[in-house]
Amino acid sequence: MRPYLLFFSIFTITLSSCGQNSAPSGVGYxxxxxxxxxxxxxxxxxxxxxxxxxxxxAFTGKYWDNKKQGTYKCAGCNHKLFLSETKFKSGTGWPSFYNVIENGIALGVDNNIGYTRNEVHCANCGGHLGHVFEDGPKSTGLRYCINSVSLNFDEE
Ligand SMILES: [Zn+2]
Known part of the structure; x- marks a missing residue:
């Protein structure tokens, strides 16, 4: 198990209460x-x-301002991650979503920059996607802040 795959129980609870599956047990991908x-x-x-x-x-990626309907997938393994209907305008310059596709992501802790953030990984390959913050809109209150370069987009 990788050391950063320590899961925050608070996020597990939050995600479970939204009907989303939480992170896998952390035993590989x-x-x-x-x-x-x-x-x-x-x-x-x-x-x-x-x-x-x-x-x-910020503001350099392909998808931060993408308003098309479709599915965002992992650029590493094509695993389905986010739906366009959960994308919202955050003003950050990165694609932002308030919810994830069931079993899409795993969460870990990123201490790289001196404080703890909630790191978002692809649940299928473990690829780093971005981070999740608790200042999002609508039903979840979460903001998944994702790098465009981590994503492929399938337009509907
Ligand atoms: Zn992946």
Missing amino acids: NYKLSDKQWEDKLTADQFQVLRRRGTER
Whole structure:
């Protein structure tokens, strides 16, 4: 188990109460590749964010202002993550969602920048997607702040 896969029970409770499944037990992921295989599969920017937990610059990604209807998937493994109907305008310059597709994501703790944030991973491959904050709108009160480069978009 990776050390950052410690799950916040508060988020487990929050997500459960929304009818969403919480993070998996943290024992590995279904979709696994070596670092070399990931480097071959992904662009340099995708690798930096998905596999090295980087963050793209705000207002530079493909999807922060995307208003089309469709499904957002993991750029690493094509796992379904977010629906366009849960996307909202956050003003942050990153695609923002207030809910996730069931079994879409896993949560971890990111201490990289000196304080704890709730890191959002793809539940299928463990790829880093972004972070979740408790200042979102509507039913959940959550704001999933996601890097465009971590996402593929299937327009309906
Ligand atoms: Zn994935």
